[in-house]
Amino acid sequence: MCGIIGIVGVGPVAPRVVESLRRLEYRGYDSAGIAAHVGGRLDRRRAKGKIRDLEAVLAEEPLHATTGLGHTRWATHGAPSVRNAHPQKSGRVMLVHNGIIENFAALKAELKAMGREFESETDTEVVAQLIDVGLEAGKAPIDAFKAALGRISGAYALGALIEGHENLILGARRGSPLVVGYGEGEMFLGSDALAVGPFTHRISYLDEGDFVAIDHHGARIFDASGQPVERAIRAVSASAALVEKGNYRHFMEKEIHDQPDACQHTLSAYLDPIAGVAAAPEGFDFTTIDRLQILACGTAYYAGLVARYLIEDLAGLPTDVEVASEFRYRNPAVAPSTLALAVSQSGETADTLAALRWCKAKGLRTAAIVNAPESTMSREVDLLWPTHAGPEVCVLSTKAFTAQVTALTALGIAAARARARIDAEEEKRLVEVLLEAPRLLSEALEAVEDQVRPIALDVSRARDVLYLGRGPMFGLALEGALKLKEGSYIHAEGYAAGEMKHGPIALIDEDTPVIVVAPSDHFFEKTMSNISEVIARNGSVILVTDERGAAHAPANAKVVTVPECDPLIAPLIFATPLQLLAYQVGVSKGADVDQPRNLAKSVTVE
Numbered sequence: 090m091c092g093i094i095g096i097v098g099v100g101p102v103a104p105r106v107v108e109s110l111r112r113l114e115y116r117g118y119d120s121a122g123i124a125a126h127v128g129g130r131l132d133r134r135r136a137k138g139k140i141r142d143l144e145a146v147l148a149e150e151p152l153h154a155t156t157g158l159g160h161t162r163w164a165t166h167g168a169p170s171v172r173n174a175h176p177q178k179s180g181r182v183m184l185v186h187n188g189i190i191e192n193f194a195a196l197k198a199e200l201k202a203m204g205r206e207f208e209s210e211t212d213t214e215v216v217a218q219l220i221d222v223g224l225e226a227g228k229a230p231i232d233a234f235k236a237a238l239g240r241i242s243g244a245y246a247l248g249a250l251i252e253g254h255e256n257l258i259l260g261a262r263r264g265s266p267l268v269v270g271y272g273e274g275e276m277f278l279g280s281d282a283l284a285v286g287p288f289t290h291r292i293s294y295l296d297e298g299d300f301v302a303i304d305h306h307g308a309r310i311f312d313a314s315g316q317p318v319e320r321a322i323r324a325v326s327a328s329a330a331l332v333e334k335g336n337y338r339h340f341m342e343k344e345i346h347d348q349p350d351a352c353q354h355t356l357s358a359y360l361d362p363i364a365g366v367a368a369a370p371e372g373f374d375f376t377t378i379d380r381l382q383i384l385a386c387g388t389a390y391y392a393g394l395v396a397r398y399l400i401e402d403l404a405g406l407p408t409d410v411e412v413a414s415e416f417r418y419r420n421p422a423v424a425p426s427t428l429a430l431a432v433s434q435s436g437e438t439a440d441t442l443a444a445l446r447w448c449k450a451k452g453l454r455t456a457a458i459v460n461a462p463e464s465t466m467s468r469e470v471d472l473l474w475p476t477h478a479g480p481e482v483c484v485l486s487t488k489a490f491t492a493q494v495t496a497l498t499a500l501g502i503a504a505a506r507a508r509a510r511i512d513a514e515e516e517k518r519l520v521e522v523l524l525e526a527p528r529l530l531s532e533a534l535e536a537v538e539d540q541v542r543p544i545a546l547d548v549s550r551a552r553d554v555l556y557l558g559r560g561p562m563f564g565l566a567l568e569g570a571l572k573l574k575e576g577s578y579i580h581a582e583g584y585a586a587g588e589m590k591h592g593p594i595a596l597i598d599e600d601t602p603v604i605v606v607a608p609s610d611h612f613f614e615k616t617m618s619n620i621s622e623v624i625a626r627n628g629s630v631i632l633v634t635d636e637r638g639a640a641h642a643p644a645n646a647k648v649v650t651v652p653e654c655d656p657l658i659a660p661l662i663f664a665t666p667l668q669l670l671a672y673q674v675g676v677s678k679g680a681d682v683d684q685p686r687n688l689a690k691s692v693t694v695e
């Protein structure tokens with residue numbers, strides 16, 4: 090993940106950009122750069138390494154300007170180097186970018202065929218080139234920018250300077266946040282409220298698909314269709330900036346919508362999109378273990394359950410998943426060639442920590458997928474495999490869950506390749522599929538929000554709700570039920586769809602909604618038989634599926650349709666309607682979704 094700061098200012102811009110980049114270093118720190126208008130021309134300074142390395146470059150070769158754009162990078166496309174650092178340049182354009190441009194390879198080929206030359210390996214340079222092509226064709230900056238946005242797909246936040254337009258910064262967001270800051274005769278663009286915090290506390294959060302032009306006079310914001318729009322300006326205190334709700338009513342809603350970004354940031358740590366390979370951060374040889382023991386609680390446990398299907402299927406690596414509170418007290422028999430893998434958002438959950446320590450004491454190697462980098466688990470394990478979901482404030486875990494599944498999926502691919510279960514070509518294909526997840530998460534959120542609303546009304550009247558799924562969707566059914574319980578206090582149970590006839594079918598009546606999570610994968614037909622069993626008993630079915638699945642939905646089922654996707658990333662995409670449903674039901678019942686009764690964000694007691 091990367092940090093962005095843009096300033097249309099009145100004083101020297103370089104020291105202010107550096108000040109902001111220092112705050113953003115937590116988002117990425119393998120290289121950094123700044124571009125500015127100097128004497129009617131665009132100039133830039135870049136450095137590999139930390140912000141202090143950029144400062145050293147600026148001390149040698151200062152940039153005297155009042156408008157500038159800065160970036161701190163966490164490499165995705167192209168190794169950390171000065172050449173790949175942002176701002177990327179093409180003709181009259183300098184561009185910074187957070188995110189992934191999925192179709193960059195096709196666009197690059199097209200631009201090369203037009204005779205254009207590239208100086209970096211980044212996907213970002215493709216966007217700079219597209220904007221420059223528009224400018225060369227005589228388009229105004231905002232039109233050239235808009236035309237380029239129309240060509241790219243993926244999840245991103247962008248900031249651009251255009252030579253000859255001294256006091257202008259262009260920005261756009263899709264899947265990655267971007268804020269506009271309002272100062273006194275100055276304007277700012279930032280990847281989050283923290284970026285602009287040193288200069289102003291008056292902030293607008295751009296909505297999905299928005300693009301913006303800022304200058305000394307203010308901001309002109311346009312929605313995805315190009316229509317001018319207003320986005321509310323709100324006051325954000327510096328300390329609150331990291332954990333701000335933005336335009337959302339609750340942290341839960343915000344964090345659900347943070348997921349494309351959280352997924353993408355997590356992927357940056359595990360995938361090399363150019364080489365098409367997946368690897369554990371800091372490297373790990375999966376041929377040195379014979380078994381994986383996943384230990385976790387609550388939602389993190391369900392992430393493990395989902396991943397077990399993927400890891401065993403892809404990598405053939407035997408994988409056990411157990412709730413840590415059971416594992417730690419049952420004197421389990423574990424082989425020495427087992428890797429104990431804790432999964433935890435907080436890295437502080439007492440049961441998970443104790444299970445991990447037990448494994449360590451038995452001489453097992455330990456790893457942890459953790460969202461809080463400074464946590465106890467992060468410090469105690471042999472291998473730290475981070476998720477980069479950012480701070481999760483709502484007690485109900487949402488973005489941490491999908492970030493955990495993201496990391497586990499990437500590890501599954503890495504294990505499959507190491508264990509020779511897939512070849513380089515298949516690894517590349519899987520990596521490409523996983524790289525699509527941030528965009529598809531974004532599309533899913535947009536697609537399901539309104540579909541879920543009428544269903545939430547029905548569910549909010551229910552006393553009990555059943556969730557069913559097969560394969561990886563079984564874990565998701567459990568997670569969906571947990572979210573509903575926590576968010577709305579409605580009794581909900583998740584079951585493996587095939588288990589329903591062994592008991593829960595006794596609960597079926599017209600007042601008990603049965604939420605069936607069923608992508609059109611190889612489990613689909615079997616799950617459809619379970620749906621028929623529910624309908625035959627007058628049960629009311631809510632089918633969460635994709636377009637192909639929806640075509641086979643029984644007439645009397647209510648259907649929520651998510652975008653079609655590869656089975657590899659279906660658990661990520663299918664999580665969104667379940668989270669939004671729990672959120673909307675909770676809100677409609679007046680529950681405190683961010684801090685439900687009796688719960689705590691970090692459970693540090695056993």
Ligand code: M6R
Nearest residue numbers: 387388389433434435438485486
């Ligand atoms: O911090 P952890 O991921 O270790 O927390 C585990 C559970 O306490 C947590 O997932 C809990 O189940 C959430 N409230 C679920 O929304």
